[in-house]
Amino acid sequence: MTEPAAEPPQRSQGRNDAVTRWLWRAVEMVVALLGMLLVFDLIAFAFGQAPLSTLRRAAEGSWGTPYGVGQLLFKATPLIFTGLAFDVALRAGLFNIGTEGQLGAASLVAALCAAHLPAWLPWPLGVVVALTVAAATGALVALPPALMRARLGVHEIISGIMMNRIVEVLLPWVLGAVLVSATLRTPDIVPSAAMPRIEQMHGSAVSLAFVLAVATAFGVHWALVKSRVGREMRWVGLGPDACRAEGVDVPRRVLGAMLLSGAVAALAMSGTVLGYKGYYELGLGAGTGFSGIVVAMLGRGSPLGIVIAAVLLGTLEQAGFAINARVPKEAMDVVEAVAIVLVAIAYRQAGAARQGATPAPRQDAAPAGPPGEAAS
Amino acid sequence: MSSLLSLTMLAETLRIAAPYACAAAGGIWAERAGIIHIGLEGVLLTSGFTGVAVAAATGSAAMGLCAGVAAGAALSLAHALVTEKARVDAVVSGIAVNLLAMAGTRLLLRGLYDSSSNSPSIDGFRFGPTGASGAALLARVLCDPVTLVGVLAIAASPWVLTRTRFGLRVRACGENPAAAAAAGIDVARTRICALLVSGAICALGGIHLAFDQHRFESGMSNGRGFIALAAVVVSGWRVGRAALACLAFGALEALQIVLQDQTRRTAIGDLIQLLPYVGTLVVLAFAAGRAAAPQGIGKHVEP
Numbered sequence: 001m002t003e004p005a006a007e008p009p010q011r012s013q014g015r016n017d018a019v020t021r022w023l024w025r026a027v028e029m030v031v032a033l034l035g036m037l038l039v040f041d042l043i044a045f046a047f048g049q050a051p052l053s054t055l056r057r058a059a060e061g062s063w064g065t066p067y068g069v070g071q072l073l074f075k076a077t078p079l080i081f082t083g084l085a086f087d088v089a090l091r092a093g094l095f096n097i098g099t100e101g102q103l104g105a106a107s108l109v110a111a112l113c114a115a116h117l118p119a120w121l122p123w124p125l126g127v128v129v130a131l132t133v134a135a136a137t138g139a140l141v142a143l144p145p146a147l148m149r150a151r152l153g154v155h156e157i158i159s160g161i162m163m164n165r166i167v168e169v170l171l172p173w174v175l176g177a178v179l180v181s182a183t184l185r186t187p188d189i190v191p192s193a194a195m196p197r198i199e200q201m202h203g204s205a206v207s208l209a210f211v212l213a214v215a216t217a218f219g220v221h222w223a224l225v226k227s228r229v230g231r232e233m234r235w236v237g238l239g240p241d242a243c244r245a246e247g248v249d250v251p252r253r254v255l256g257a258m259l260l261s262g263a264v265a266a267l268a269m270s271g272t273v274l275g276y277k278g279y280y281e282l283g284l285g286a287g288t289g290f291s292g293i294v295v296a297m298l299g300r301g302s303p304l305g306i307v308i309a310a311v312l313l314g315t316l317e318q319a320g321f322a323i324n325a326r327v328p329k330e331a332m333d334v335v336e337a338v339a340i341v342l343v344a345i346a347y348r349q350a351g352a353a354r355q356g357a358t359p360a361p362r363q364d365a366a367p368a369g370p371p372g373e374a375a376s
Numbered sequence: 377m378s379s380l381l382s383l384t385m386l387a388e389t390l391r392i393a394a395p396y397a398c399a400a401a402g403g404i405w406a407e408r409a410g411i412i413h414i415g416l417e418g419v420l421l422t423s424g425f426t427g428v429a430v431a432a433a434t435g436s437a438a439m440g441l442c443a444g445v446a447a448g449a450a451l452s453l454a455h456a457l458v459t460e461k462a463r464v465d466a467v468v469s470g471i472a473v474n475l476l477a478m479a480g481t482r483l484l485l486r487g488l489y490d491s492s493s494n495s496p497s498i499d500g501f502r503f504g505p506t507g508a509s510g511a512a513l514l515a516r517v518l519c520d521p522v523t524l525v526g527v528l529a530i531a532a533s534p535w536v537l538t539r540t541r542f543g544l545r546v547r548a549c550g551e552n553p554a555a556a557a558a559a560g561i562d563v564a565r566t567r568i569c570a571l572l573v574s575g576a577i578c579a580l581g582g583i584h585l586a587f588d589q590h591r592f593e594s595g596m597s598n599g600r601g602f603i604a605l606a607a608v609v610v611s612g613w614r615v616g617r618a619a620l621a622c623l624a625f626g627a628l629e630a631l632q633i634v635l636q637d638q639t640r641r642t643a644i645g646d647l648i649q650l651l652p653y654v655g656t657l658v659v660l661a662f663a664a665g666r667a668a669a670p671q672g673i674g675k676h677v678e679p
Contacts, residue, residue, distance in 0.1 A: 043483070046487070047487060095467055144657065148657075148660065148661055152661055154609075154660050154661060155609065157414065157467070157602075157605070158602060158605050158606045158609060158656075158660060159657060159660060161599060161602040161603075161606075162603075162606070162653045162654075162656050162657045162660075163657075164599075165599055165653045166650055166653050166654065169646070169647070169649045169650050169653070170650070172646075173646045173647060176646075177646065290475070293471055294475070297468060297471075328482070328483055328486035328487065328492075330479050330482040330483040330486060331479075331483055332479075333475060333478070333479030333482070333483075334476060334479045334480055334483055336475060336479070337472045337473075337475035337476035337479060337480075338472075338476070340468065340471065340472040340475065341458055341464065341469065341472045344458075344462075344464040344465065344468050344469070344472075345458070345462045345464055348462060348463050348464055349462075
């Protein structure tokens, strides 16, 4: 890493700071992109394919046609929600690894609810009801880990994973034993609960849910920055001890951040259930929870960053399908993993370079990424 | 009722608990050194895959075992380097490790065996009596070299951690890296060594898992690495207690297998699968208040 443009940190203030920060964000993104390209090329090469032509096929399959663009936006839609969900928790210093279960449970419950709404309901009302039910279910699934973290100090990663497993067992049980559906799917939702497709995209699956996702990303960010509760959540993430000293109710904010995160993750069903299938079937949306972590890592606390990262991952996924005949689409997941590490390292190095001339950091300062945990 | 107290039940418990216990011991090695190791799951997958792939290629299960251990240690080493040298948050790095292992093994399955779900089957180790009786089953479990090496590693871990110079240094780095550095210990190097041990022990679990099925299946670790982390917390970062917790967990899972055979998949029978997870949550809720994590987790010493 080179030093940033000769700009003595003591004098760089306000505008200059912002410019430098954005420059470094750009550097991070470029480093990550180059690393991803390199890894992809190596994999393509290992599978006996010419990297360049494979890359061209991948690009044509994703950004090359309106249909491809629509498909990649469709794939980005749930990722924006789950990425945002992980990010919301992260800002409060929490790892909500349970988005997978929150989304799964919410998809099932909200799809069931949307299927049994009265038929006379006008259009947007059904959507509103379905989304509300989904958010409530997501928050409910997030509640046990949230309570255990806030009140008992149980690390939310482990309890979150347990909740994921519990939902994973419950979903087929509800579909198979309770609903007695041989195909393991819910009935079709009523028309008033459907998210309309965006017709300009030539038959692709992108729906209004994408617009909702982008709006949610900016709305939640705005709430975290502007509202008192939101600010306190972020403070808890920055320094729980200081918050305690200042009289902030830390357990309550931890609880709130976790529940909000669960609710946001649950909204991802708007893209898959309401906007695409029109029902929930076992496995729909599986994996988006974990990919959301990657989105949050790449987007790092900015709504625009999260949207861009989600579109990037959607592109990778769509491109993966385009080249699947030549190189297995799993190659794209490997590329993702490498991207996380590269971005984290670049972020860390950039942070070190930024702080270069400022007073030495605390000896035991927490490393890059989320600030340290509250004493558990 | 008698089936619950049979030799079959005991054998199943041991067989199921072994991968959990190895992963938990690996987790304790890492966290005692001060590095959270979310990537245990990835280590299980990587070592299992490597073990099977090498065993299939060379025809020697012992070679597979060695290669699997090496692969697990290598992945753990990468985690240590990323967190210690590049100072990336250990949870972030762990998530990347898991993703890399999950996708990487699937990619290699496609590349090497042209299958998206599993490897060709291998012989693995076949020692002990054949037959389906409970006693034969138990004898086979007890004769399994991977289990034996795992038990040895788990039994030796507390001794190494508390009685040897290396173990003391590891714990010093985990409790108070600044003080350890002041005493002349190279914190980064000690942690990296501890993570190598962690990866190797955890790898035994992954190899056990794969050799037990006589093949590698995509995503076969199925959350065991995370449940092992729960065992680490419940045990208060002590290897012996963690192994006991894993045995209890193994018993719950074995119970579910034995019961499911009897109830023939009734609606309630499916819900028995919930037992281990709900049980873990409850135990966590009670154990967390008393658990004392190493104080230096996530802390670094500025050079």
